Amino acid sequence: MVRINPIYAEMETTIFEHMSGLARQLGAINLGQGFPDEQGPPELIEAAARALREKSNQYPPGAGLPELRDAICGFYARRQGLEFSREQVIVTSGATEAIAASVLALVDPGDEVILFQPAYDAYAPMVRRAGGVAVSVPLSPPHWRYPINKLEQAITARTKLLMFNDPLNPAGTVAGEAELAQIARLCVRHGLTAVCDEVWEDVRFDGLVHRSLLDFPGMSDRAVKIGSAGKIFGLTGWKVGWMCAAPEMAEALGRAHQFLTYATPPALQWAVAEGLAKPQAWFAEQRANWAASRRRLSRGLTEADFDVLPNAATWFLCVDLAASGIALTDREFSERAVREAGVASIPVSALFEGEAPAGVVRFCFAKGDAVLDEAAERLAAFRRALA
Numbered sequence: 001m002v003r004i005n006p007i008y009a010e011m012e013t014t015i016f017e018h019m020s021g022l023a024r025q026l027g028a029i030n031l032g033q034g035f036p037d038e039q040g041p042p043e044l045i046e047a048a049a050r051a052l053r054e055k056s057n058q059y060p061p062g063a064g065l066p067e068l069r070d071a072i073c074g075f076y077a078r079r080q081g082l083e084f085s086r087e088q089v090i091v092t093s094g095a096t097e098a099i100a101a102s103v104l105a106l107v108d109p110g111d112e113v114i115l116f117q118p119a120y121d122a123y124a125p126m127v128r129r130a131g132g133v134a135v136s137v138p139l140s141p142p143h144w145r146y147p148i149n150k151l152e153q154a155i156t157a158r159t160k161l162l163m164f165n166d167p168l169n170p171a172g173t174v175a176g177e178a179e180l181a182q183i184a185r186l187c188v189r190h191g192l193t194a195v196c197d198e199v200w201e202d203v204r205f206d207g208l209v210h211r212s213l214l215d216f217p218g219m220s221d222r223a224v225k226i227g228s229a230g231k232i233f234g235l236t237g238w239k240v241g242w243m244c245a246a247p248e249m250a251e252a253l254g255r256a257h258q259f260l261t262y263a264t265p266p267a268l269q270w271a272v273a274e275g276l277a278k279p280q281a282w283f284a285e286q287r288a289n290w291a292a293s294r295r296r297l298s299r300g301l302t303e304a305d306f307d308v309l310p311n312a313a314t315w316f317l318c319v320d321l322a323a324s325g326i327a328l329t330d331r332e333f334s335e336r337a338v339r340e341a342g343v344a345s346i347p348v349s350a351l352f353e354g355e356a357p358a359g360v361v362r363f364c365f366a367k368g369d370a371v372l373d374e375a376a377e378r379l380a381a382f383r384r385a386l387a
Helices: 015-026 042-054 066-081 095-106 121-128 148-154 177-190 231-235 247-258 266-276 278-302 330-341 368-387
Strands: 089-092 110-115 133-138 159-165 193-197 223-228 243-246 316-320 360-364
Touching: 015 330, 042 266, 066 089, 066 243, 066 266, 089 095, 089 223, 089 247, 095 121, 095 193, 095 223, 095 243, 095 247, 110 121, 110 316, 121 159, 133 148, 148 177, 159 177, 177 193, 223 231, 243 247, 266 330, 266 360, 278 316, 330 360, 330 368
Parallel strands: 110 133, 110 159, 159 193, 193 223
Antiparallel strands: 089 243, 223 243, 316 360
């Protein structure tokens, strides 16, 4: 009998695939997995189609098309005041590949890697597959603040890496300037490298400006900044991401990347390069549309007597079930809601390792108005039936 690596042999189907599968099977509204219903910006789709017709469809350079790497540098210079050279950027097939390449390039067997919980569920398996040890530091609702004392207590002589996701999925929160500065100081003091998963950097609301952990004193040589065209443009299926780091680190990241996917479809790279060059007003309009969807779903859920937690970023709203007067765990709620109300959601406890708050549910609001209104009505009826 073939022996499967125990990391994968013991792994369950991801909660995203599970809930999306139920949504497809039951014909439910899918507010679980995070993707917009729309096709995406027509200009970028046309740019990709034009590139398919007019440009090369053969292997692009493994590190990414020069045009896209330059566009990423320009985007960050304009939007975040960061100065990168082309050699500091590696294009990947999605941000998840960027995370994998970062972990494989930087983690040695036995190294400890700190993960804030809740976390993207790919982090811990990737760390373990590289031979590392995942060390959890839990965050707590409703504000999910970073417990600096607990973080410092979790650091040992074997700690090598910190995985840092800001804005935070699934909570939809952002780290404050003081929190970022404290985390940066701890990284510098203890010689830690930070893998900064910043895929939601351009999906921030209420005038909040993104600042990367890489931008803090002492961090430019000890941080990897990961971005995602899928999140910036609402084109999740394109799977175009990137890593930015100091030159020596970027070279090592590129070596790991070359034996994962090697390269990303060139037509999509050319299209993303065009998209990143668009003026700020274009991005502001896109964010305004998502912000309007956020307000719409928040209003619908609030009117249905759900306690909606604060949100500042991402495509997600979270609901506190206990504060809503609902005596179900998040997993029980999600399983029943998809079957009885016809609305799929994500139980946030599924994105924790170890002990987790069991009463927070996540909904994706990057949907059309009619879909959001129907989902809110179904959930309101479901809420009443639970009373």
